[in-house]
Amino acid sequence: QVQLVESGGGSVQPGGALTLTCVASEVLYTSYCMGWFRQAEGKEREAVATIWTGGPQTFYADSVKGRFSISHHNAKNTLYLQMNDLKPEDSAAYYCAAFEAYSLSARYCPPDSQYYDDWGQGTQVTVSS
Numbered sequence: 001q002v003q004l005v006e007s008g009g010g011s012v013q014p015g016g017a018l019t020l021t022c023v024a025s026e027v028l029y030t031s032y033c034m035g036w037f038r039q040a041e042g043k044e045r046e047a048v049a050t051i052w053t054g055g056p057q058t059f060y061a062d063s064v065k066g067r068f069s070i071s072h073h074n075a076k077n078t079l080y081l082q083m084n085d086l087k088p089e090d091s092a093a094y095y096c097a098a099f100e101a102y103s104l105s106a107r108y109c110p111p112d113s114q115y116y117d118d119w120g121q122g123t124q125v126t127v128s129s
């Protein structure tokens with residue numbers, strides 16, 4: 001089981017930017033589906049973005065398209081989420097998640113938390129004026 005540790009959350013004003021980082025505890029020798037999910041207070045957890053480490057396939061929730069960017073650095077075992085033009089509705093606890101995926105036949109890694117085996121502890125993002 002891979003341990004994931006997120007960082008980079010904080011409080012920003014609307015229109016601001018943050019970069020979240022998720023570091024895996026070990027080298028990921030095979031390909032993984034990795035994703036960022038978020039859960040606002042009183043709401044269900046939702047997928048923000050996913051990426052397959054073996055290729056370019058990415059997924060973005062409609063609410064973040066054009067503002068957020070997911071990327072990974074295999075050599076550093078690190079996943080990133082660049083968040084620009086933040087809005088109050090982006091406020092939530094953000095979680096990094098992963099599962100091993102040797103190959104990917106779908107268009108992108110599933111934006112469904114039930115597929116993901118490994119989870120980080122979360123990092124809080126608060127957007128307010």
